Amino acid sequence: MSVALPSTAAADGHRAMSLAALLATYMQAVNISLPNAALPHIQGTLSMANDEVGWVFSSYIAASAVSMSVTSWLAGRYGRKSVYQFSLAVFALGLVLDTLATSSVQFALARIVQGAASGPLAPLSLAILLEVQPPARHARLSLAWTVCSLLGISSGASIGGWFSEYFGWRSIFYVSLPVTAFIFLAMAFWLREKRAERRQPFxxxxxxxxxxxxxxxxxxxxxxxxxxxxxxxxxxxxxxxxxxxxxxxxxxxxxxxxxFLRTALFRDRNLVLSIVISFAVGLVLLPTLALTSPMLEELLNYPVDTTGYMTIPRGVGLVGGVLLMSLVPAQIDYRPFLIGGMALVVYANWLMLGYSPAMDWRAVAEAGFLQGAGLGIVIPALAKAAFGTLDPKLRPEGGALINLSRLYGSTIGIAVVQIFFYGNTQAMHVALAKDLTPYRTAAHVAGSIAKPGLAALNGMVTHQAAVVAIIGQFEILMFAMLVVSPLVLFLRKPRPAS
Missing domain, CATH: 4.10.860 (DNA Excision Repair, Uvrb; Chain A)
Structure with a gap:
């Protein structure tokens, strides 16, 4: 019996769609952290206050989480191709609005548009990948999809820092436009429309x-x-x-x-515990970037592009950890790897407590690499923990719930570290300033130092207070991982593969 081979045109179409889907996954992820190293330029242009910096990340992530929740229903109701194409078009609109913003509020609104459009791209890209490629390649494609997502988050700061330093901060959004156009055209030409045979209520x-x-x-x-x-x-x-x-x-x-969250999902102990741990992973994943770049640029006076380069070791460790976990046979218990990965994250954050104005780039690179490697081990190990005991029919929803938990952990974490940073900066400023005179009151300094000298002295105190406060936030992230670590002991062993 002869087997019909796919035509060259069909094979080329599958390759083009696979490439476009992976690019879309990378693009929606990289735009989360792309503005990270460019924040000094963005703040200066838009007169953005320090406490508004968190909006750059939280507006994008929160909007993405909401739209991701309704992606499956939208694709079934209006068609997968239509939703995908519409999302790409709105994403491009968001990129343009980012570059046209003249105030922090306009920029946050543009990021909301961009984030809402990005939500459907990752899950639909994975669905397209698994459909256009044979089942024998599904494991590798799922790994490639995960790597593209994590690589996007971890490489955004270095790419954004380089582009903003040499071409202006608006260029970090312009560079995504041709990529969006390629994905749009590839899917318009080769992707077939697909709707649900029966409309499901939402x-x-x-x-x-x-x-x-x-x-x-x-x-x-x-x-x-x-x-x-x-x-x-x-x-x-x-x-x-x-x-x-x-x-x-x-x-x-x-x-x-x-x-929209089926009760059956919460009857599985491993899934519930994985969701809680995933939230803590989100608390570490992006808030670390949100703290490290301002510390390097504003407190340690590193150039914007150099700050971006110093995030590369963290990305290398993150992707390396994921690839390492892909080599672990399925029958080996995942729990020792989960414990080891969490221990690496805690140790890396403990190293970050030793940051100081006198350190060089090696301390940041070492701690970042170890933290990235730990997260790269924990994220796939959590997926194995959740899916090892979960009903296969519930796995798509369970995977989406874990991703949502990680996203919400990141956006809540960024807000929390911002709150503690500014509160601790003020407290440390008072604690340091009161010891500047024998009488332990900063008010007496004005009588003996001229105004320029007083301003310089106040600047030094503020700088030192900010350094101490920002290092204290790494302690919060370390304890977040420590608190959820004992939950690993309550995870069940996965069921034997059928």
């Missing part, structure tokens, strides 16, 4: 209440330091929106059998 009320809860909490954390917490009416409104959203969501889940 729990919009559940998604809306959960999203209101998370967004209200996010905005509250982002704005609270500037507005003196609950001294502001705005903070009270955001707190009420968040609490009400979460309350309605919990009531909705408890009183309905079907909702």
């Amino acid at each position: 729990d919009f009320f559940g998604l809306a209440t959960f999203s209101f809860g998370m967004i209200g909490l996010q905005v509250l954390l982002d704005r609270s330091e500037r507005l003196e917490w609950f001294e502001s009416r705005e903070i009270w409104i955001e707190a009420v929106v968040s609490v009400l959203g979460f309350y309605l969501f919990v009531v909705h889940v408890m009183t309905r059998k079907e909702h």
Whole structure:
């Protein structure tokens, strides 16, 4: 019996779609951290306050998480190709709006547009990859998809730092436009439309209440330091929106059998524990970048492009850890690797507590590499933990839930470290300034030092306070990983593969 071989045109189309899908996965991930090293240039142009820096990341991630939740329903209702093409078009619009922004609010809104469009790209790209390639290649394609996603997050700072230093910060968004155009054309030419045969209902009320809860909490954390917490009416409104959203969501889940997060997912102990640990991984993954770049640029006076280069070892460790885990046979217990990876992350954050103005690049490279390697081991080990006992029918939703947990961990983590950073900076400034005179009051300094000298002295104190405060935030990230580490002991062994 003869076997029909695919035509050359079909094979070329499959290769082009596979390349476009991997590029889309990388592009949506790299745009999370792309502005990281370029923040000094962006802040200077847009007059962005220090406490608004977190918006650059949280606006993109939060919008992406919301749109990712509804991707499956959209693809089934309107067609996978239509949703994919529309997302790419809106993503390109977001890139253009980023470059046209003239204020921090406009830039945050542009990032929301860009992030909302990025949400469907990664899950649909994986679905396309698994459809156009034979099953024998699915394991390698899933690995390539994971590597592209993590490589995008870890390489964004170095790419953005280089482009912003030599071509201006707006170039970091222009460079994604031709890539978006290529993906759009490749999918327009070769991808076939696909809709669900039967339209599935979607729990919009559940998604809306959960999203209101998370967004209200996010905005509250982002704005609270500037507005003196609950001294502001705005903070009270955001707190009420968040609490009400979460309350309605919990009531909705408890009183309905079907909702966008199926109850069966939470009956699996390994999945629930993996979600909690994944949240802690998110607390470390992006907040570390959000802390390291400002520390290197503003406190240690490294150039923007050099700051970007110093994040490369972390990316190498991250991708290396993922590739290493791909070589581990499926029948070997994943839990020792999970414990080892978490120990590496904790040790790396402990090394970060030794950062000082007198250090050179080696300390940052070493700690970053070890942390990246630990995260690269933990992320695939968590997937094995969750899927090892989960019903195969629930794995797509379980994987999406783990990704959402990591995304929300990152966006909440960025807001939390920003709050503690500015609060600790003020506290350390007071602690250092009160010891500048024999009388232990900073007010007496004005009588003996001229105004220029007083300003220089205050600048030195502020600088030292900021260094101490930012190093203290690495301690918070270290304890976040330490707190969830004992949960590994409660994970069950995976079921034998059938």
